[in-house]
Amino acid sequence: MRAAVIGGIGSWLPPGLVSNDDLADRMDTSDAWIRTRTGIRTRYFVPPGMPTSRLAAEAGARALESAGTADADAVVLATTTPDRPCPASAPEVARRLGLTGVPAFDVSAVCTGFLYALTAAAGMIASGAAEQVLVIGAEAFSTIVDPHDRSSAVVFGDGAGAVVLRAGDPGEPGALGRIVLGSDGSLADLITVRAGGSERPHPEADPGRSDPADRYFSMRGREVFQHAVTRMSQSAREALAHTGWRPGDVDRLVGHQANLRILHAVAEQLDIPVERLVVHLDRVGNTAAASIPLALAHAHATGDLVPGARVVLAAFGGGATWGATALTWPSLKAA
Template sequence: MSRAAVLAGIGSCLPPRAVSNAELAPALDSSDAWIRSRTGVRRRHVADPGTATSDLAVGAGARALKSSGEPQADAVLVATTTPDHPCPATAPAVASRLGLGGVAAYDVSAVCTGFVYALATAAGLIAARAADRVLVIGAETFTSILDPTDRSTAVIFGDGAGAVVLRAGEPDEPGALGPFDLGSDGEGQDLITVPAGGSRQRLSGVPATAAEHCFRMAGKEVFWRAVRRMARSGRTVLDRAGWSPADVDRLVSHQANARIIQHLADDLGIPRDRSVSDIAEVGNTAAASIPLALDRAHADGVLRAGDRVLLTAFGGGLTWGSTVLTWPRLERA
């Protein structure tokens, strides 16, 4: 019989320090009103010195495991753009710190689409009977790769982690994920990038500048590509699931920008008030954005058992992906 990946637990972890627009604005020749009008962000959480991506991942993972009622998992996947080290992957250390040493553990790198890619990968492990329970974490310390003088990026991004536990179950039970749609377009790789630090730059024979070690994004180019790709991918999984846009109770997209979230809902034909958004409070947290939004919506009662949910994301690569599920009853850690 076919096995589905079923959502069994959820948790999140945010650094305690929250930085308001008012705190950032003077150094960027900006204002709270300007930042809000263009991004929808009011504040973002910033990791303190000495805090790494793995620390946030462990916090979120522990809460997700507790929520699931079972402290064990057969695999740990960490979706991140900001690993603790270029080598090795961050996931094995996270697994060890969670008392899961010895299980399969690896990172998934798809920038802001990373969490959806990791969900699909975990679903594959479960379908293949390589695992019965998988801990999937999206974790970022994105402020560590930002240029603090770049107004186009410094005001948008924040740090945080969100996690879910998936267990083997039946395709028709609440919480079952799928179908999935995943895609990429490598011709747009330079639109969302950190130019330096990899083999392309290191073997070029040209020393990198400090600025080239920072994150860059062509915001105007990315805006409409993100809307169109997420909308197309979202419609694909709705069609495969036999759902119409009217069937969707909650749209949870990558928290890229408040205007992108609004335009995406319009393009899909889903009322804007059905979109789940926490970008005002945490900013764009890349691979962590969807699980953070899910956990907040669950805690606030915005997501209720039986709600039909569409997840969709877009990120560097370029990459995109979507899936659907019916929200299950979950415990709050």
């Protein structure tokens, strides 16, 4: 059987470093308040006019460099913040990378998007439709949050992470295990941008049906916390069962980087020591679909992820969506 194997990794952050103190200058918050509730110290925001495709292409180029190639048979982009509502941003990413002509498409599953994109890419490899696929998670969340809403503006950041998946053997390091996915549309209002789609147009276009605040991202934090912990833990257990590992076998748990409390709660539910958590949100905030690949790239670069480490990935996002997978970390070149 053909397996999808991680053969390269890369990431990129925009130039706008924003500290908690920077945010406190413009809204009713403080560094202590943000760190206590989220674990976040800094994040990065795109400057005006920098689209998600730019972030994605920068990370993708570094992943291709890590893999020792300039080519890919397809590009799959996980994002909640495409350059435009139409068309998809992945073809533009492919163009920026000199890959015009290859299939390229977006995946929208919010914070679980990277795992959904891995599944799509792994399916292309398993079917023989591709030998090598570039998978990117990229977000410019600062463009869809209310900059004066401390419940969301302090949490989210912008950035991109990417991996190159290649065809390989199921038993080799880097081969993705079974990717467990799920969704529940009854929870759609937990994490949403209400306006801008076919259900509810932009407030400016139809002020009678939409509130101006509907153009911004909103989240019911307490309910999200409960569902995120439950679903991430359940899907991680399923992924471990498919792999044949026990929680004690896990060297690194890489959860969606939403909130430090969520990460600790998931580790506790799985009986995995918190010391085995990969934590990157303190530096970059919640980067939605980009959070897992950004965390992987950072842990790889710093040596926190070493070849042979048993790794579990788990996420929960809008939709609601969730998922998990497990793999043995491979030896990769630095980009």
